[in-house]
Structure formats: C-alpha cells, structure tokens
Amino acid sequence: MVSFDHREEGTPEESWRQAGILDRPVRWDLPDDVAHLVVLAAHPDDETLGAGGLLARAARAGLATTVLVATDGEGSHPASGTYGPAEVARLRRYELLDATHALATGATLHLAGLPDGGLREAREPLARAVRAAIATHPGPTVVCAPWRGDPHRDHRVLGEVAAEVVGSDELLEYPIWAWHRADPSDPGGSAAALPWDRLRGVRLSDDELGAKREALRAHRSQVDGLSSAPGDEPVLHAGMLAHFTREVEVFVAEGRAVEDGAPGAAAPPSARASLPEEFFAAFYARHTDPWGFESRWYEQRKREITLAALPEQRYADALEVGCSTGVLTVALAARCDRVLGIDIADRPLAVARERLPGHVRLEKRTTPDDWPEGRFDLVVLSEVGYYWGGPDLDRGVDRAVGSLASDGVLVACHWRHPVEEYPTSGDDVHRVLQERSGLATLVHHEEEDFVLDVLVPAPAASVARRTGLL
Structure with missing residues (x-):
C-alpha cells in the first residue's frame, strides 16, 4: 500500500x-x-x-x-x-x-x-x-x-x-x-x-x-x-x-x-555539473579583479563591441546575469532606465554596489534555479553560460528567453578558448542558444577569442530598417 x-x-x-x-x-x-x-x-x-x-x-x-x-x-x-x-x-x-x-x-x-x-x-x-x-x-x-x-x-x-x-x-x-x-x-x-x-x-x-x-x-x-x-x-x-x-x-x-526529442531540443553538451558558489567565492577571495575587467584592453574592447551591437539606443528594463563586479553593468546603466544585476557570489556584488548608480538593483542568485521574475527588454548573458553544465545550460537558455518582453533582445558573449574548470565551452553555449532559443539572429560576431550573438524574436529587422532608413 x-x-x-x-x-x-x-x-x-x-x-x-x-x-x-x-x-x-x-x-x-x-x-x-x-x-x-x-x-x-x-x-x-x-x-x-x-x-x-x-x-x-x-x-x-x-x-x-x-x-x-x-x-x-x-x-x-x-x-x-x-x-x-x-x-x-x-x-x-x-x-x-x-x-x-x-x-x-x-x-x-x-x-x-x-x-x-x-x-x-x-x-x-x-x-x-x-x-x-x-x-x-x-x-x-x-x-x-x-x-x-x-x-x-x-x-x-x-x-x-x-x-x-x-x-x-x-x-x-x-x-x-x-x-x-x-x-x-x-x-x-x-x-x-x-x-x-x-x-x-x-x-x-x-x-x-x-x-x-x-x-x-x-x-x-x-x-x-x-x-x-x-x-x-x-x-x-x-x-x-x-x-x-x-x-x-x-x-x-x-x-x-x-x-526522439523534438527538433530544437538541444541535448546537454556536457555531463559535468555547473560550477558551485564555493568555486566563485574561493576565486574572488584570491583576486580583486580576477578577469581584468578594469585593466585589460581586451575586456574594454569586447565590452564596447557588445554595447555597439545593441540594436536600440535605450532600454527600459535590463537583466544582466552574472554581473560580477559591475563593470559592464555601469555601461548598461547608461543605456537603460532600470537594471537588475545578479551574481552567485557575495564579494563581487559588494564591489559592484560601490560603483553603480541608484537605478541599478543587485541581487545574489544561483542561476538557473533561482531566476528572477518579470519581463525585460534586454537580457545579457556575458561570460556566464559556460559555468552551467549539462541540463542547467538548457534551463538557463529557456529561462533567459522566458524573461524577454515580446520585443526583447537577448545578448550573449563568451570566451571561446577551453578552460579546464568550466563544464561547457563558449561555442557550445552559443550553439545551444541558436538551437534552443527559437529566436532569430540579428548580429553574429565571431573572433578567435570570443563569440557574440544578438538574438531577437523573428523577423530580425536590421537597425536601418528599424529606424526607417530602409
């Protein structure tokens, strides 16, 4: 019984x-x-x-x-x-x-x-x-x-x-x-x-x-x-x-x-687990600016390319997943009325709070499980997707897409070189985005070091068409 x-x-x-x-x-x-x-x-x-x-x-x-x-x-x-x-x-x-x-x-x-x-x-x-x-x-x-x-x-x-x-x-x-x-x-x-x-x-x-x-x-x-x-x-x-x-x-x-999964249902690219909070806590404990966001020309250039790829001059509500110390968040705040930045670790959020203006909210969340509610005109996945392993990557993509407003924009940018600790590669992140999101590609920028995609609901109209030049 x-x-x-x-x-x-x-x-x-x-x-x-x-x-x-x-x-x-x-x-x-x-x-x-x-x-x-x-x-x-x-x-x-x-x-x-x-x-x-x-x-x-x-x-x-x-x-x-x-x-x-x-x-x-x-x-x-x-x-x-x-x-x-x-x-x-x-x-x-x-x-x-x-x-x-x-x-x-x-x-x-x-x-x-x-x-x-x-x-x-x-x-x-x-x-x-x-x-x-x-x-x-x-x-x-x-x-x-x-x-x-x-x-x-x-x-x-x-x-x-x-x-x-x-x-x-x-x-x-x-x-x-x-x-x-x-x-x-x-x-x-x-x-x-x-x-x-x-x-x-x-x-x-x-x-x-x-x-x-x-x-x-x-x-x-x-x-x-x-x-x-x-x-x-x-x-x-x-x-x-x-x-x-x-x-x-x-x-x-x-x-x-x-x-017999349905078309577009990307299989998990890795069986490895997502990186836990402890990994990031230990990493930030050893470095105040671990990836050189503030000091490296590579990071500054990549950030400017990401911002230049945004099709709208201004956005009402933006979500940045994995905001880290808030260097990109500051730039997004200049283009958005409201920004929600989320990260898995306490220390980078404390650094971010020191530099960000009042219309930016910061929250500690472990994604993709603890995803914020609401709809956003802009969702940014910058250097975060490869931390999700196996099914978590599929879930992260689905939740990011589910967070978009009806005419929202999803921007993803990731390092392409292999990193032993990461469960997923940057290329796999963007492959799953293309296969699973159901969105159209407005911008695809690929270099040896990083790949950038701007995804929007179909049809993907160019900036010239959106602004009446064509």
Missing part, C-alpha cells in the same frame, strides 16, 4: 518551478510514425494526472488511443462511513468514463478490475491486461505507464510490468506521487532518485491543458471528496493538483524515446 499520507501538504509546486521542472526536461513530442498511444493507469485518475495532455494531443492528431486502468480505485477512502469499497469502485468507473471522454473521445477503455493496493500480488493478470491493451490497435505504439520510482507501490509495480512487456526502450513513464513526496531543494535526498538527465517534457497547448483540467474535474470523488463527512475528504487537494495543471507534462524516458 502507499507509504505516506495524501493529506500531508507535500512539496509545493513552486519548489518544482524554481527547480526548473517547466523547462529543464528536454522537449519531446509524439514521433511522426506512431499510430497508437496506450496509457496505463494503476487507478482511475492516474491516466489524467500523468498523461492527460499527451492523450488529448494524440486523439486530436487522429491517433488510435487506448487507456488501461488496472484497478477501480476502491481503496481511495478506507475510512469512509458513507460508501463501501464496491460503491466507491462504481463511482470511480463512471468518473473515468467522463474523464476519458473529455480527453480522447472514442478512446478504447480497458478495465482490469484488479485489487486496489494489490498489484504486486497480481503481476500475471496485470501483464496479460497490458498485452491486450497494446494489441488493441496495430502499428507503431507509444506506451505510457506510471514511473517505476514513484512512491506508490501500485504505480511502481505497473511500471515494472509495462517495462517487462514492452521493454524500457519503448516506454514513457510519468511520476505522480513523486511530485508530492520528493524535495527538489534536497538534491542528495528524496529528489536524487528522479532521473533528471532522462526527463522529457511535453509542452501543452491551451486546448490540451483545458481538456486535462476538464478531465480532472470529472474525477469528482478524488477532487471534491465523497461528501462532507469525516473520512470522505478529497484525495487530490489543491496543492497536489497544482503539479498536474502545469503547462508541461513530464515523463521519464529511455532508449528510443530519449532519442
């Missing part, structure tokens, strides 16, 4: 958002050759919670859709004095019909009727039911099942059986109670089991998310409770539901499903 109490408040959705769960997973979509989507659920409502948006997408694309629900979920309210298990099972079957209709009208529905909480003891009939569901329609099939690492035993068992039947390479797995139980702020603890490098994200359209919300409401006994009597309380409280009304559905994938 489940080893935790669903009535606990659990991990808030904001914690997962701050951990980048909306943009950290590599983007994924149904491959073009797929003809059939099978969603496996341990209980009525799992199909909606874990894969409702993907199910709606498949149905609207004309794919055959099949839903297998292993149990009737009769154990959801064991303390109810109003309904017995058989009555709960009947209610939940009707709710499942309504929810499935909201997601995928015409989907084939299989009800295995196995004991709620007893799937471990029913592996053979469960495997037969999974095979029958997959055989419902011919052609290439994607199978979605609960994640094998989920805290609920029934979920784990169904995921294991699905992997045995179809193979891990053909399986997408969705976490359910992991969002409630794990703590992303404790990377060495409960969230460590989540395979961050194998997460795939399906970004839902408004229509798909609307269908999912309607299906969630259909599971009335779980969302509203059976009645107002003690023991009849909702199983899915508002905090839990927040994990499943995201714009992105998150899956764990292996094999072919990993390879």
Whole structure:
C-alpha cells in the first residue's frame, strides 16, 4: 500500500518551478510514425494526472488511443462511513468514463478490475491486461505507464510490468506521487532518485491543458471528496493538483524515446555539473579583479563591441546575469532606465554596489534555479553560460528567453578558448542558444577569442530598417 499520507501538504509546486521542472526536461513530442498511444493507469485518475495532455494531443492528431486502468480505485477512502469499497469502485468507473471522454473521445477503455493496493500480488493478470491493451490497435505504439520510482507501490509495480512487456526502450513513464513526496531543494535526498538527465517534457497547448483540467474535474470523488463527512475528504487537494495543471507534462524516458526529442531540443553538451558558489567565492577571495575587467584592453574592447551591437539606443528594463563586479553593468546603466544585476557570489556584488548608480538593483542568485521574475527588454548573458553544465545550460537558455518582453533582445558573449574548470565551452553555449532559443539572429560576431550573438524574436529587422532608413 502507499507509504505516506495524501493529506500531508507535500512539496509545493513552486519548489518544482524554481527547480526548473517547466523547462529543464528536454522537449519531446509524439514521433511522426506512431499510430497508437496506450496509457496505463494503476487507478482511475492516474491516466489524467500523468498523461492527460499527451492523450488529448494524440486523439486530436487522429491517433488510435487506448487507456488501461488496472484497478477501480476502491481503496481511495478506507475510512469512509458513507460508501463501501464496491460503491466507491462504481463511482470511480463512471468518473473515468467522463474523464476519458473529455480527453480522447472514442478512446478504447480497458478495465482490469484488479485489487486496489494489490498489484504486486497480481503481476500475471496485470501483464496479460497490458498485452491486450497494446494489441488493441496495430502499428507503431507509444506506451505510457506510471514511473517505476514513484512512491506508490501500485504505480511502481505497473511500471515494472509495462517495462517487462514492452521493454524500457519503448516506454514513457510519468511520476505522480513523486511530485508530492520528493524535495527538489534536497538534491542528495528524496529528489536524487528522479532521473533528471532522462526527463522529457511535453509542452501543452491551451486546448490540451483545458481538456486535462476538464478531465480532472470529472474525477469528482478524488477532487471534491465523497461528501462532507469525516473520512470522505478529497484525495487530490489543491496543492497536489497544482503539479498536474502545469503547462508541461513530464515523463521519464529511455532508449528510443530519449532519442526522439523534438527538433530544437538541444541535448546537454556536457555531463559535468555547473560550477558551485564555493568555486566563485574561493576565486574572488584570491583576486580583486580576477578577469581584468578594469585593466585589460581586451575586456574594454569586447565590452564596447557588445554595447555597439545593441540594436536600440535605450532600454527600459535590463537583466544582466552574472554581473560580477559591475563593470559592464555601469555601461548598461547608461543605456537603460532600470537594471537588475545578479551574481552567485557575495564579494563581487559588494564591489559592484560601490560603483553603480541608484537605478541599478543587485541581487545574489544561483542561476538557473533561482531566476528572477518579470519581463525585460534586454537580457545579457556575458561570460556566464559556460559555468552551467549539462541540463542547467538548457534551463538557463529557456529561462533567459522566458524573461524577454515580446520585443526583447537577448545578448550573449563568451570566451571561446577551453578552460579546464568550466563544464561547457563558449561555442557550445552559443550553439545551444541558436538551437534552443527559437529566436532569430540579428548580429553574429565571431573572433578567435570570443563569440557574440544578438538574438531577437523573428523577423530580425536590421537597425536601418528599424529606424526607417530602409
């Protein structure tokens, strides 16, 4: 049985958002050759919670859709004095019909009727039911099942059986109670089991998310409770539901499903971890101007080229990620009404505060996890992206793009020579920017030492066109 109490408040959705769960997973979509989507659920409502948006997408694309629900979920309210298990099972079957209709009208529905909480003891009939569901329609099939690492035993068992039947390479797995139980702020603890490098994200359209919300409401006994009597309380409280009304559905994938990421979803260029705060604290402790921002002609020239590449004479709001001691920030402040500079270390921020004017705010933040809210006309990534390793680089790019105003400008400039300590190269940073950002290139400047890109929403109109000269 489940080893935790669903009535606990659990991990808030904001914690997962701050951990980048909306943009950290590599983007994924149904491959073009797929003809059939099978969603496996341990209980009525799992199909909606874990894969409702993907199910709606498949149905609207004309794919055959099949839903297998292993149990009737009769154990959801064991303390109810109003309904017995058989009555709960009947209610939940009707709710499942309504929810499935909201997601995928015409989907084939299989009800295995196995004991709620007893799937471990029913592996053979469960495997037969999974095979029958997959055989419902011919052609290439994607199978979605609960994640094998989920805290609920029934979920784990169904995921294991699905992997045995179809193979891990053909399986997408969705976490359910992991969002409630794990703590992303404790990377060495409960969230460590989540395979961050194998997460795939399906970004839902408004229509798909609307269908999912309607299906969630259909599971009335779980969302509203059976009645107002003690023991009849909702199983899915508002905090839990927040994990499943995201714009992105998150899956764990292996094999072919990993390879089938959507176009433009750049794979992490490095498996090395991002540089921690301790690295920068130690570095700044040894040097007052570690990169020679104030003394080297190379830095002054590069700074002037960066400023000259900005297409607008003036900006309202700017964000500089990795502002260090504020030398570039001073120059940006002369072109902007308001500037927010952020950095990972205390010492450079203390130096920056001594030189910056009052319309510049400085904040200590560890990016890409702790990203500031708001929209900016100008976002500057200067000599910072190569500190992000693996998935953090993808997340940093996504968050930078997500911070732009509708007509905003993203400027990136990075050293191109290899540095042993850095997890990523400057060239890789700009490759991921080009592949992942979805922005058009207005300026590309490349030298032996550094590369500079100015990216804007398409179409990228030149300064002459923007100012009416052409």
